[in-house]
Amino acid sequence: MAETSLDGGDRAPVVMGGEPGSYARSVLTERHPALISRVRDAHPYTPAQRGRLDLLLEEITSGKVQPLRPEAHDRAVWESWGMDERTGVPWTALPFLWAESYFYRRLLGAVGYFAPGPWQGVDPFEPSKTSELRSSDADEEMQALDTVALLPSEERDRALLLSALWGNRADLGFALSERGGAPESAHGAPGQRGAPGGAGEGLVADESGRLWELLGDAERVCFVADNAARELLPDLALIDLLLTSRRVGSVVLHVKPHPYFVSDATMADVLAALRRLREAGGEAAACGGRLREAMRDGSLAVRAHPFSCAPLPYSAMPEDLEADFAASSLTVLKGDLNYRRLVGDRWWDPATPFAEAVGGFPSPVAALRTVKSDTVTGLDPVVAAELEAGGIGWRTSGRCAVVQVAG
Template sequence: MYRRIQEALYMNPPMDKFDVFKEGKTQSFFESQQAIKSLCTYLQELITNMENMTEIQLRDSFLKLLQVSLWGNKCDLSISAGQDNSQKSSPIDSLPDFQRFILVDDSSMVWSTLVAAQGAGSSGMKHARVDIILDNAGFELVTDLVLADFLVSAGLAKQIRFHGKSIPWFVSDVTKQDFEWTIMQTMAANHKWMSASGVQWKHFMKEGTWSYHDHFFWTLPHEFCDMAMDAADLYSTLQGSDLILFKGDLNYRKLTGDRKWEHTVPFDQALRGFQPAPLCSLRTLKADVQVGLKPGQAEKLSSQDPDWMTNSRYAVVQFSSPCREQ
């Protein structure tokens, strides 16, 4: 459907570059201004105090921002059907209330992977590379940029590669235009710390610490276990990563093949051989697929909340590594 929309525009210049979903994405960004300001303020305070932070404090800050990026995935225009889905309150303040809704939390494994990747260079320099497979524009994209900024500023990553869609997709999915627009709008904000964040992000892009990439595979119907065959160049690129973060529900569905798995099937098994590098899915549940749960966990959820798999109230942080015991 989204490809047909794009085709109609493409064949009718001068509308061929027009994003029919731009207005909704823009509105989502501006309606989340208060949350964005508080998040950028939190980030700048962290960076200011970073030299004095212990490893435990650094780890705690990382886990908070990982959860902010996780819950940012609630803001999804393809689900809200045009309803207000913006983030109003401070995302940091909301985290304790959301903790009990995380059904699987492998965050500590993500941290361990980043720490282990730091000394990968022969000179002892920190050469870790993180790839973020983006989902939604608007507030969620800002949470991803804030997390990426922290990773670089804390020395946990030397390079961040963002992957978005090559055409407007699933209403609010990030395109290159959305990515660049968001950084420019953050720079231009009439708020000290929001603007400072945007200036830093622009600098990261200019010096190559950050880079944006798109590939036609992300808008094809294939599940990710087919990537090595159907998009060997992309799979090869991802193999160079120390950690891949997959954002959102659609990416989760493609990771697991959108199959009707038993809920207790291990995440590793549901990936069906897709293991280019250590990877983590950050996802709020919006579709009828979920693996990696403990025995009885799904049944308990179903009795408490029949719509637990689709109402975006619950979330998972699920990790898998090629080196891990299967």
Template sequence: MNSNVSPNNPPYPAFRATEKGSFAWDSTVRRWPIIIDSALKDMEQAVAATTNDPAKKDEGDLIIESLQQLKQEIADDKPLRLLKDNDSDCASWNEHINLYFSKVTWFDGSWLFNECYMYRRMRESYSLSTHWKDYDVFNNNKISTFRGSSASVFDLAMKMPQLITPVELEKQELVFQELIQVCLWGNATDLSLLTNMTEEDIKRLQAIEKEKLAEQLQFIVVNHIDQVWDKLKHMQNARIDFVLDNSGFEVFVDLVFADWLIQTNRASKVIFNCKTIPWFVSDVMPKDVPILLNCCLDRGFFPNQPSTDQLNALETLVKRWQSYLASGQLVLQSHSFWCSGLAYRSLPTEAPELFADLKNSELVIFKGDLNYRKLVYDCQWPVTTSFHDAIGPDLADRFTSILSLRTNKAETVVGLAKGKQEEIEAKVSPNEWKCTGKYAVVSYNG
């Protein structure tokens, strides 16, 4: 184990695209160009629709050119250059590049930092403009993907009155067991990874019927659900934080879980920590939640002609969520640290005010694969390393209760029982259980 830890020198060897055939390599040579191409297509359509503003059109053409240049830089394995915009995080990004990633290229830098840097470079293209500064190039994708989740959305909306009414602790535990799995598998809809998943895979992972959720338990390779319930069952009027991942259906189920926490008086305040910029295609920015709620209230938004009862149930649910936002029971906030390229061990030094604020929370729920990778420093840990050891002493010992709900979409994973990896790999390949989103971890440090 490496004792001189730094962003390009994690506790164990970092994942790098120099390892041909690895998921980092596949991301660099295949996934990232697809993501940039999708952004280019969106921009070309947006610029073509800009007919009455020549200055905006010219800026849009420059953004298209810069995205094309970024794609070529990656293909040519160029060194990471300093950022050129005036965003508030620009200086810290450039400091980290100079300190840790000087002369590092798109292939030989750590995959975690390089992937974050790619999205920050995309942001630079817009930040340098006047007319496109607030444009979210992923917004149309987020909305269209959520529209395709209508069956699960209405199923949850119809179920919600039954989920929040049980008084007996035993029944509440059953509801919790169901909701935490729904909250976990909602993470399956990551737009940056849809190139790896079939439509059937997505439908299976979004399935919320109890029988299918029971089947899904076998795919949770680290399962601390019972420990989380031990924490939650007697909790009252607490502050609970979510560090969000994807917009669309995933944040919808995060809202369902938050609603249950508030309705059962476990939480008096739930804080949703969002990204500050368009990030990893589908990640939640503060503006995405009101957009999603408005889509739900638009009775023509979802296809397949939902029934009046379904529409009424969803409207009741969404109006309650809007009341939480209005009253401060549900808070949307963002911080640039969530859009840095650093592991979360650096939270106390890089964002001390955020670290101090989060310590006031009784439970912090980190959603999704990227948050997990940042929690455990995204390196080649032995899989039996404990979650407590992997997240490091500043978070494990000085912080608060940490829960990671993550469907596995990258190679790093910790917390497996001895022999569990061999048991899994007697049935499926390492790539199948580590990188496809079909397997998951519920990791808790209480």
């Protein structure tokens, strides 16, 4: 695809990290330091690991961007993604998407995730993911599948779609920004239309009718996951629905190749979620069993492309990933980060048509997103005006959501 950088161009301006009072600045100056402290306590890290975390904390709070070490296995690819030109620049002077992505790469480097040795491949976020996956909230949501299974087909479909949509609030990174700790229940009772009522809350763009039309004819669907644990459980339930009752021939589930953005899903997280479903009993266990067999027979495939952890929009995706999406009848993108990458993480007027912001995605594409950052498109102009009149906070509260389709 044509666009290769987050910078410049004649489209809406890119979200930068330094605007005073902005969500982006709060992430870089508040969430990331808090996350380093949380990761420092997650495992019994060695003095050397803790020292590297302390140096990273000093760098992001009072210093400038430093490059990866010369021996880093992925130094060349990060150079191609603009690392050299951004070395020595204050973190808050960078495009937000790039700075946020690079921070997580540096965090993994600090704890030795990529280096040979006993800590290689140890997910620094695993304790939080496991705690959430084993929580009573997760128990209740899996038990709710017993009730959902008894609903008429249209109500069942709607319930599972909304469960996946609002499940995006179960985001461990988002919880760091929530006053008082973890966010409230992610999506409430099955079939709930939106978050609790009030101004600037709920499903503010709903093209689910078009989504179901596309799914009804789909031979192959790509489903790009966002978060692990409690969010991944309803995602898997929705995928099970697509395979069993919507006559979708196959699903390709895209996850991250390594830990990323606190709670993003990896293959290990998929396996953990499947085990959790199968242990739960009832309809949850049946769902987990069906998905396990779907993986065994190939109707559910899991992929982890390196570009899933790139600091770039989907308009800059490599040819092999573009071909994978192009071979699908529909690509479904979950979550806030995927949405930002889809529309370029820019300051669009929220009434800008979603298809215009998406550009030339290689397949029809649908976004299931709880709104948790500044980039928003595709709203009815009246709805957009009403939301904007209430202040910009609606973009980052996690109380609004969209189901949008292009193509």
